[in-house]
Each structure stands twice: as structure tokens, then as C-alpha cells.
Amino acid sequence: MFQNVYEQPVTKYEYFCLCLYSPRSYKLGLAAWLCYSINMSYKFNKNQKLLIQLINGDVIEGQFVSSTSSRLNVRNCLTPHTQTKDPSTQHFYESEIVNVKAFELEDVQSDTSEEQLKVEVEANKVIKIPQNKYNALKALNKSYVYMATMDARYYTAVDDLVNCETIACTILSTDFGRAAPIELLVLATWEQVYIFDISLYNCKQFPDALKYILECEDIVKVVHDSRGLVDCMHHQYHIKVMNIFDTYVATEMVSDEKLTLPECLLYYFNFPLTLIKEAMDLKQMSEWGRRPLSDEIKQYAAMNVQYLITLKNHLQKQLLKEFHERVLKHSQSTIEQSYLNAQMSLGSLNINKE
Template structure:
């Protein structure tokens, strides 16, 4: 017997602990499938302490127990989960052999890593300071030796992240640095030294290539800069600020937030990067606030070069996490499709027409889920006079005067003057 809509609505967004045959995990409940498999986000392995961004699926046949963590003193949460836990109690007896916990058969499966196993990012987000300091990048500040191989590498990619630094990044501003990261390399193009010729010699070809996905955050400003200063027309862009707003709308049943998120807020929310140890904003804000024109200082401070490289690296990982979240509903419904017939009795299949276009029950559940999410969002958020949900403020450094901070990146931290 599957969890009812009432139970699902009550547990949506709650933190649960899932005990599997070969591990214990904690995460926020995103979806419950009819076959009792669970979708969790912000998953943490309680045995190893490792956290994983994105959405993970836990198969019902591997679940031994499910506990509600955010109401430890209430028996209500345990009662709500009783159907799920009792349904999987039989797993303990049915399992006569050791569980297969190999890397390709783990019950905790990343929904996107199944598609990108061969292209996994070669970066670590463990928060270890040493690993952050050892991030590798290539500064491209001349056309000899480095520029040609860098452009050739970029042209062979399917996904890259792009960020820019400078002053007042729009048609009236000045671009100093262009950061581009791939799954294995990070390039920092010194546009201040290379000049417009950098775009004519290959960067324009990459930025306009419709077969290369460009991951950016708030592309409006740098898109205006590219077009009016360098004649570059961006194509095939995945904007993480837009994706974050879309994910918020999905999670609240169609409501929009009253404001967008900065890159730092997105990293904190989706990749769980603490603001106090965030190497990107800490370095950029501190040094840029001392000298607004530091982006044009040569030689450029190594600590800022590292910050630019980390920013491009995190953008790629943010794209992966947001894609997991955006695809979670689709994945859940498709999973229901797969089990719609094969796990049920086949007596009625002889009279079922393969070409029947009646809306399946699995798709009808989407409307119920959206309704439950809207009801929960109305309780959890305040609404402004425009009907937009007010996002709670994150712990970020207040900046009353962007001109003083000199932080003119394209990540939405502040905006150019009109």
C-alpha cells in the first residue's frame, strides 16, 4: 500500500533518516513513489559524513527503516512513516545474502550521475582547505603557446561554465577576466592584456557554438557586454539564477520568489558551501573592496586568481545539482511509468490498447503534488502584495554601496549603474 497524498503532503520537505541494507543516509524528502522508493535531496552519508548535492533515489527493496528527524519529540511523524517502514520490514528476512554494495549497484543512485558517469567532474567539494588551495588553473595572457591549445580544448566540450570580472559589466563597462571551466580544466583568460583579438581568434567561436552548453549566473549583463563590445551573440546558455527561480517555483507548486539569488546564495543553498569558509566571495570581496580597480592590476594577486578558478569550478557543480532538482519530478513519474504494468497483475493487459491516449494515473499525480506543494508553501512563506513568496534572507555581508566594494562580477552580487 503506497503512501497516501495526505502523508506525502505532511512529509514533503522534512528531514528523514533512511537505513539501508548497506548504509545510513539523511536527507530532505522530495518525493515518494508508489513502490515506496524515495527521492531525497541534500543527502548525507551518516557513516562517512560525506554530503552529496542534488537529488538521490533510494529503492524500496533496499530500505530497512525510515525515521523522521526534524520532530524528535513527536510521535506523529513516526506514525506517518509507519506504512513505509512496515512495508520494508520484510526486506530483512527476504535478504538471505550480503547486499551488493558495489559502485555500480549502490541503492543510493545519483539521478544525473547515471548519465554522466564517464564525464564526472574532477573536483572535490569536501570543504577541505588543502584541496581548495590545490585547485589547478591555467592563466592565458598571451597568444603564444597557451591560447591556441585552450581554445582547441574548449571547442571539444559539450558543457562549460563561464564567468566574467571587471567594472560595470555591460556595454558601458570594462571586462578584465573571463573564466571558463570544463570537466577537467579551468582557463582564466586575461582580456585586459589579450584585448578584443581574443574573441576574434577563437573565443567568439566557442561562445556562439550552439552545441556547447554555457553555464552562467545572471547572463544579462555579460551578454550585453559581449554583444555590444565584441560582437558576440551567446547561444545555448544554462543560467543558474533562472534555474534556481524555476526550482523554487516547482518546490512551491508554481509560486515565484520575490527576488532572485546571488551566486553565493545559490552555492550555499544547493551545494551547502558555508558563507564563512566560502573561498570565492571571501577573497573577492576582501581584496576588491580595498581597490575597485584591482581587476586591472598586473601582476594579478594569486589569491584572486584562485578565487576566479573556484568560481568557474563551482558553477559547473551548481549546474549539476540544479539539473538533479529540476529533473526530479520527471524522474519520479517515469519511474512510476516503468512499474505501472510490470509490478501489477497482468489480467487486464489483454484488453488494454497500446494506443490508448487517456491520461495515466501516474501523470494525474502531478496535479495533486503541485496542489500539496502550494498549500505547504502558503504556510511556510509570507507573501508580498504582488503575490510573490518572500524568501528568507541568508547570512550574507550587506553591501549598501556597490561602488565602494568594487565587486563587479557577473554573478549577481551587485548590478551595474544604469
């Protein structure tokens, strides 16, 4: 049933304890600590079921996604502390892993399809962010600021956006392609959604203040699939959108999945798939070109950006997880070395006494 991939009976932590508590063997322990390494050369099939034993004693059950020389990526994880599978991709590093066992292919049930996965996740209605934060995010699409002219609200909005480090961004038009006129530019901060009705500004050129925001390298623009935005801005207005965080690309890197925005919100936070799906379905329809815009259509416009910054922050943590692990290891290295030096001195004293 099981294929034993590798089994390392003694961990780095155990070697350290050997140094600390066995003065007679400190030389052996120190050599083992310095020479210790694990070859993380996994050869699994995608979705193959694995059992992963960690240093802390936990045994994780999950499905193989991918691996690197130092990291194992697994989804649908089930741990002793949870009763439901987590569909997001989890990362386990060589420093955490003691043992990995894999089910043989004939023992694994047929791969779970994408649709089955979505239904399975949606069946679990527990939202994976604090309820008050979820409620605040949902309320954003009802407190939008809509600007049909460059009035005082326009300049107040621009001033707010210019002073932000991160904003969410999308454009909405009646058709797909670089030639389709941009009807709306929708930008959002943590606390406010701004809808700029570009079609009513009667400007020969794109408004300078909004151009500055899009081209500013000090402001992160969070976009889900930035190709349409970048292409339209380049060909219609010769604007080069800078400092983009593309949640579509980030999702593909973190989870090896190509997901729409509603699917991302379901996948990572267990938000209902219907939460913004209707708004996304309207993204390239004629509704965006009708004037005056109804309140419902304005709310749909806001839905396209209101969750992007939260999604970006979650994905960024996943992308930087290995980096933070290395920083932690590096920052603790002098402390560990001081313990080793102290133990070596203590071991020398004990040997001399004997």
C-alpha cells in the first residue's frame, strides 16, 4: 500500500539535543549537525495521496501538487487538528519533514475534478477570515463613490489614491479587446471604492491625475489578470501601467491553478462562488455602456475590485513563505551557534576532568 520515499530517523533538533545533553558525544553530535542534509527529490504523480510526518509529530494527509529541491507542495490537507480538508495548497519544507509515505497509484481513487473540488469546498460554509472583516468587505460595494464629472469628489478621490501604497484596479467596457472604449475605471483602497466614469469626461486624453496613479511605481496596482488592462491602456492612451500585483499569476504560482476571481475567493477564503460571479459575468456586456448607470450596475462595478487587496495579501504571504522561513533560520543561527559553542566548551571541560 505504501511506498516509503525516505525516512530520516534523527532530525536536526534531535542532533542539537544530542550535543546539549551528551557531553561525551558532543563531537559526534556537532559533526552530525553540520553535515546533516536531506535530499528532497520527490517523484510523485499529481494528486497522488501522501502521508507526511513532521518534526512536531503531526501526520498530514494530502494530495501531491508539485515539489522543489527544498519544498513539497500539497493540497486537500487533513491534519489531526482539522475535521475537513483544506483545498488550498500548503507548503512543507525540508526542515519540517521527518518522513513521507505515498499510496501506490492503484490504491488512490480517481483524481478529483475541478468541479467536484469547487462543490466540496462550497459545501463547507465556514468563511476563512474574521466575520467582521468579511462583513466590512461585503459592505464596500454599497459605499462606493461614483464620479460622472471631475468635481470636488474626483479630486478628493485622487488625493486619497495618490497617498496609498496599494490599490485595487480594473477597467470595464462594452466589449473585449484593445479597441473597445473604456467605460469605467474602478479603483479601490482598503476602505473605499472609487468609480471613475471615463466615458463622460469628454477628455481628448486620459485624465492626467489618473494616468499618474497608473504609472506611479510607488503604488502597487492589484489586478486579476492584468493583460486586458495593460493592453488597452497602452494602445488607447500610451499609458504604461507600473508595479502590478497580478492575483491571477500569483494563484498560478502558489496553487498551480488557473482560476477566475470568484474561484480564487472560493478557493482561498471559502467565499460563496455566487458572491461576485454575476458581476464578473457582466464585465464585458453592454450594461457598462448604458447611461445613466443604475445603482445595481455601480455595485457590480465595485464588486470587481473590493476583494482584490485581501486576496493579494494572502497570496503574497504564500509566495514569501520560503523567504520568511529562511529569514527566521538565518536570524536564529547565531543563537544556535552560541549554544553549540557553550556545549563544546562544557564537553571539553568534562573530558579534561575524566
